[in-house]
Amino acid sequence: MGIANLAEKIDAKRLESSDDLVQLRREIQMRQDPNQVQIVVCHGTGCLVSGSPAVTRAFKKVLGETDIEAKVMPGVKTTGCQGFCSRGPLVTIMPQGIFYERVSPKDVEDIVEQTVKNGKPVERLLYKDVNTGEPLQTMDEIPFYNLQTRNVLKNIGTIDPTDIYDYIAVGGYQALAKALTTMTPEQVLEEVEKSGIRGRGGAGFPAGRKWRGAVQAKERKNQPLYVVVNGDEGDPGAFMDGSVMEGDPHAVLEGLILGAYAMGSEKGYMYVRAEYPLAIQHLEMAMAAARELGLLGDNILNTGFCFDAQINRGAGAFVCGESTALFTSIEGKAGEPRPKYVRSVEEGLWGCPTVLNNVETWANIPKIIDKGAEWYASIGSPNNTGTKVFSLVGKVNNVGLVEVPLGTSLSTIIEDIGGGIPGGGEFKAVQTGGPSGGCIPYKHKDAPVDYDSLTKLGSMMGSGGMIVMDKRDCVVDVARYFLKFLEEESCGKCNPCRLGLTRMREILDDFSKGCGSEQDIEDLMSLATSIQDGALCALGTSAPNPVLTTLHFFKDEYLAHIKDQKCPAGVCKDLITYSIDPDACTGCGACAKQCPNNAITGEKKEPHTIDTDACIRCGICEETCKFNAVLVS
Amino acid sequence: MQQTVDIESIIDHYPGVQESMVFILQDIQEAFGYISLENMQAACDHVGVPLTHAYSMATFYKSFRLEPVGEHEIHVCLGTACHLKGGPRIVDELERRLNVHAGATTEDMRYTLETVNCLGACALAPVVVVDKEYVPKVTAKKIQKTLKTITDNE
Amino acid sequence: MLKFRINDIDVEAEPGWTVLETAREYGIEIPTLCFHEAVQASGACRLCMVELREGDWTKLVASCVYPAKDGLNVYTESERITNVRRWIFEMLLSECPASQEIRDMAAKYGVTSTRFAIKDPEQDCIMCGLCTRVCAEVVGVHAIATQSRGVYKRIGSPFMKPNEACVACGSCVSVCPTGAMARRIDLVRGKMEENQTNAA
Numbered sequence: 001m002g003i004a005n006l007a008e009k010i011d012a013k014r015l016e017s018s019d020d021l022v023q024l025r026r027e028i029q030m031r032q033d034p035n036q037v038q039i040v041v042c043h044g045t046g047c048l049v050s051g052s053p054a055v056t057r058a059f060k061k062v063l064g065e066t067d068i069e070a071k072v073m074p075g076v077k078t079t080g081c082q083g084f085c086s087r088g089p090l091v092t093i094m095p096q097g098i099f100y101e102r103v104s105p106k107d108v109e110d111i112v113e114q115t116v117k118n119g120k121p122v123e124r125l126l127y128k129d130v131n132t133g134e135p136l137q138t139m140d141e142i143p144f145y146n147l148q149t150r151n152v153l154k155n156i157g158t159i160d161p162t163d164i165y166d167y168i169a170v171g172g173y174q175a176l177a178k179a180l181t182t183m184t185p186e187q188v189l190e191e192v193e194k195s196g197i198r199g200r201g202g203a204g205f206p207a208g209r210k211w212r213g214a215v216q217a218k219e220r221k222n223q224p225l226y227v228v229v230n231g232d233e234g235d236p237g238a239f240m241d242g243s244v245m246e247g248d249p250h251a252v253l254e255g256l257i258l259g260a261y262a263m264g265s266e267k268g269y270m271y272v273r274a275e276y277p278l279a280i281q282h283l284e285m286a287m288a289a290a291r292e293l294g295l296l297g298d299n300i301l302n303t304g305f306c307f308d309a310q311i312n313r314g315a316g317a318f319v320c321g322e323s324t325a326l327f328t329s330i331e332g333k334a335g336e337p338r339p340k341y342v343r344s345v346e347e348g349l350w351g352c353p354t355v356l357n358n359v360e361t362w363a364n365i366p367k368i369i370d371k372g373a374e375w376y377a378s379i380g381s382p383n384n385t386g387t388k389v390f391s392l393v394g395k396v397n398n399v400g401l402v403e404v405p406l407g408t409s410l411s412t413i414i415e416d417i418g419g420g421i422p423g424g425g426e427f428k429a430v431q432t433g434g435p436s437g438g439c440i441p442y443k444h445k446d447a448p449v450d451y452d453s454l455t456k457l458g459s460m461m462g463s464g465g466m467i468v469m470d471k472r473d474c475v476v477d478v479a480r481y482f483l484k485f486l487e488e489e490s491c492g493k494c495n496p497c498r499l500g501l502t503r504m505r506e507i508l509d510d511f512s513k514g515c516g517s518e519q520d521i522e523d524l525m526s527l528a529t530s531i532q533d534g535a536l537c538a539l540g541t542s543a544p545n546p547v548l549t550t551l552h553f554f555k556d557e558y559l560a561h562i563k564d565q566k567c568p569a570g571v572c573k574d575l576i577t578y579s580i581d582p583d584a585c586t587g588c589g590a591c592a593k594q595c596p597n598n599a600i601t602g603e604k605k606e607p608h609t610i611d612t613d614a615c616i617r618c619g620i621c622e623e624t625c626k627f628n629a630v631l632v633s
Numbered sequence: 634m635q636q637t638v639d640i641e642s643i644i645d646h647y648p649g650v651q652e653s654m655v656f657i658l659q660d661i662q663e664a665f666g667y668i669s670l671e672n673m674q675a676a677c678d679h680v681g682v683p684l685t686h687a688y689s690m691a692t693f694y695k696s697f698r699l700e701p702v703g704e705h706e707i708h709v710c711l712g713t714a715c716h717l718k719g720g721p722r723i724v725d726e727l728e729r730r731l732n733v734h735a736g737a738t739t740e741d742m743r744y745t746l747e748t749v750n751c752l753g754a755c756a757l758a759p760v761v762v763v764d765k766e767y768v769p770k771v772t773a774k775k776i777q778k779t780l781k782t783i784t785d786n787e
Numbered sequence: 788m789l790k791f792r793i794n795d796i797d798v799e800a801e802p803g804w805t806v807l808e809t810a811r812e813y814g815i816e817i818p819t820l821c822f823h824e825a826v827q828a829s830g831a832c833r834l835c836m837v838e839l840r841e842g843d844w845t846k847l848v849a850s851c852v853y854p855a856k857d858g859l860n861v862y863t864e865s866e867r868i869t870n871v872r873r874w875i876f877e878m879l880l881s882e883c884p885a886s887q888e889i890r891d892m893a894a895k896y897g898v899t900s901t902r903f904a905i906k907d908p909e910q911d912c913i914m915c916g917l918c919t920r921v922c923a924e925v926v927g928v929h930a931i932a933t934q935s936r937g938v939y940k941r942i943g944s945p946f947m948k949p950n951e952a953c954v955a956c957g958s959c960v961s962v963c964p965t966g967a968m969a970r971r972i973d974l975v976r977g978k979m980e981e982n983q984t985n986a987a
Contacts, residue, residue, distance in 0.1 A: 046756045049767040085756030237713030239753030274696055315655055316695030332651035334693035339830040339852040393714040393755035467713045481716050492940035493831050499878040502938050503903055527874050533847045534833045534871035594773055596729055619722050620773040670946055683929035688945035692935040
C-alpha cells in the first residue's frame, strides 16, 4: 500500500484545528511523488470475485523479486470498485494511468517488465474500442468512463478506502473543517437546501427540506435528533451504495458528521446490509481512524462540537430499507413498518426527530459544502440537480457502476456508456427502481432519467438499479420474479401485501403456463390497484409497479401467453420446447453428457435429437452448446 | 463452526438493553451456526425481554437459523441480474444433485442450500457462493466441478 | 376541539383522537378486524381505509391510526375504498374459509364469493394479531407473538411449544374476532389435563 506506509512515518496525532488538517494534508502530499510508479488494483466486489486478490499477490511477489531502477519503489494500492465490473480484474499503472482489463496473475510479469520498468503498455491487456478495435490506453479515452460525470464515484477507484491519509490527500475532511470553523449550522443547512439535492434512495424527497423539518421538530419537541445512514441497499441487481461504502467510506462518514453539525445531532447510526461485509469493515476502519484524528467523537477539531456514530448490521430483511422498519430494527425488534402518518423527521428513532438519508445522499454532502450549492445546482436539470449513480446490469455489454447528471437519457446510459446489448440491436426494456419500479420499453429510450420523468412513465428512480433486458427476457417472467421476491420479503403485517402479492403471483404463474383470460388480466389490475391503495408501507404500495408497467407496455406479450400459449421470449418453461438444429449440431455430445434427464441422444459426430417428452426444459443444453445448435420455440 | 466460544462472553459484550438484541443474536449465529433455545433464553435474560421477543426476531430476519447448518453452505444468488442470466437453473441443478430443497440441509448434514437476494457482483452473474468462496459466471458444468472439489478435498 | 368533515358532515374530535374514533362517536360505520379499544391500533387489516380529499388530490389512509386534524375532508365510502375492501374480503374468504364471522362480514359488504382457490379449509385465523397485542399490552406476559414474516407469518409461542409464561387467562380467546384462538390455546398453555397431572 503506497500511502499506508506513511501512517507510520506521519505522527498520527489528534488534529486540534483546521490548520492542523491543512498541515497534515500538505505533509501527505509532499511525500507523494507524482512521478512515482504505482500499481492500482481494483478490489471492488466484482473484481474480487473475478480474482483480483491473486493479481495483487502476484504483483507483490514479482515486485519483491525485481530490482527496479525507478526513483521510488513502486507500491501496490488496492481500491474500491472502479465501476467497469464486466472487465475485471482492473489494474491501472500510475503515473501514466495505463488501464488494463481482465488481468490475470500470469500477466503480471509482462506488466512489470514492459510498463513498470519501461513505461510501455502491454497491448493485449488494453481496452479495445468496440467500433474501431483500436486499443485505448487510459480511462479517459474509454467511452464507458469519459461519458460519465464522476462526482460521488470520483475517489472510488483512486484512493485506498482503508487509509484515511489517502482520503485527506485528495481533500477529505476539508468540507468538515470549513463548516466547523467558518460556517454556522444554519449556513450549512441553507447550503444543502440551496443545492436542491433530492434523496438518492427512492422517492427523491428534497434533503434540505427534510433536514429543516427535523430541526424544527427538534426545537419544538426539545428532544435529541438522530442522523441515520440507510445502507440497507436491498434492491436485487443494485450495488451502488455498497460500492460507495466500500470504496469511499470516509465520504459517507464526513457527510453524516456535516449533517449532524447542521442539525445539532450528537448520535448517528449507519444501518448496513449484512450481505456487504466489506462495506461494514471499511466503515468500521474509517470510524476508528477518524476518531483517532479527532474528526469524530468529542470536541471535533477542538471546536467543541461532539458527535459519534455506530454501525448496525442488518440481519436479512429487505423491508428494513423502509424508514420505519429500519428504525424498529435499530431499536432491537423485528423490522415491521409502522403506519407513517407522522413523518419520521418528527417521530423516528425512539420517537425522536430523525433524519434518514441514503448512502449516496450523505456522500454528496461534503462535495456540496466544499464546492458550494451553486456548483452542485449547476449539474443536472432544474428540480433534478446533481449526478446519480446507477448500477447498470443485465443484458448490457458494459456492466458496472455509472454516474451521470440527472436528466441524461436512457439511451446515453445504456447504449453509449453501456455499449448496448450483447449481440447488438435494440434493448427490449429497462427496469429501474428495483422491485418497486417498472419496466420502461425501448420506445422511451430518449426519456431523461430524473425523478419526475421516471415516475411519469410508471416507474421510479429508486436507489438507482438499472436492469437491461433483451428479447430473450420475458416480461411475465420478470414481473413474476419481482412479485416472488417481495412475497418473500413482505413483513406480513397488512393484509393487502401479505395476501395480495401471493395472489397476484399465482395469477402470473397461471399465465406462464398458458392459462388465463382477459378477465384475469382485469382482475390482476384491479387487485394491483387495491394493493397500491391499501398496503401499509412503501414496499406494498409500490409492489404492483412491475406488473402494471409491463401490462401497460407489453400487453401483447401477456396475451401471447394466455391466448396462443406462447412465450415469445422463450423463457416460460411450460410454453417452450427445445430442439436441435441438425445443420448446426456437430454431434460433439456435450449437451447429452450434461442433460440431467438423459433426454438427448445421437451418434458421435452426427446431429443429436431431444426427446421432448423426457425433456424437463432446464436449459442446460442451450447453455452448454458452443455452436448455438439448441433452438427454443 | 467453532464451538469454543461460550455464550456468556458473547452476551456480556453488550449492554443489557433491547437495542443489543440484534447484535447478540448475530454473534450467537456467527459463533454456533444457529440459535438454540438455551442461547436465545440466555440472550433474553440478559437484555430483559420475554422469549417471544427474541423468537419473533430470530424468525423474522433471514440470516438467523434455529437449526444447525450443514458442513458446507451453498448460496445461490437470485438477484435480478442472476435471475436473468440463469440463476434459477443453477438452483434446480443443485436441488437435483444434492437432493435437497433450497433453504434446507441434506439429511447427512453435509450441505445446506440457500438462495440469496443480491450479492452485488452483478457483472459476474450468475454467482454462487460455496463456503464463502465466490464462483462467478456459474454454469451447470462449473457447479459440478465445484462440488467435486469439495469431495476431493475431504 | 378539532373540527373536520366526515362524509360532508361537520364533526368535532378531542386532540389525540383518530379518524376512526371520531367516526364511531358519530355513529358512522367503518369496518375493522384488527382494532380493539383495549390495545394499541396497528393498522394491519386495512378494512378501515377511508379516503381523504382536497381538491383533485385524494389519498387512502387507515382510519384506526390516522390522527384527527382540523380541516380534513374524509369519506368512508368510495370506489377506491370498495375496491380495497372487496379484494381483502375475497382473499380472506379463501384464506380463512372456516370463519363464519368473516363470511358474514364479507356478505355485509357485498362479497359472497372468491376467485381464489382455498388452501386450507380448516383455517380460521386471520392473522390480525389482536391476541398477541392483548397478551403483551393488557395481560403483560408475552406468551404468544407473531412469528416469521410475510406469507409464512403465524401466531404462537416460541418454538411452538407450550409456554410457561402463559397464565391461561383466556384474554386471547375472548378478543379473537373469529374464534380461532379457542382452538389454539392448548398449544400455548399446554393441555389442561397434563397441567393438572404435572401439578399433582
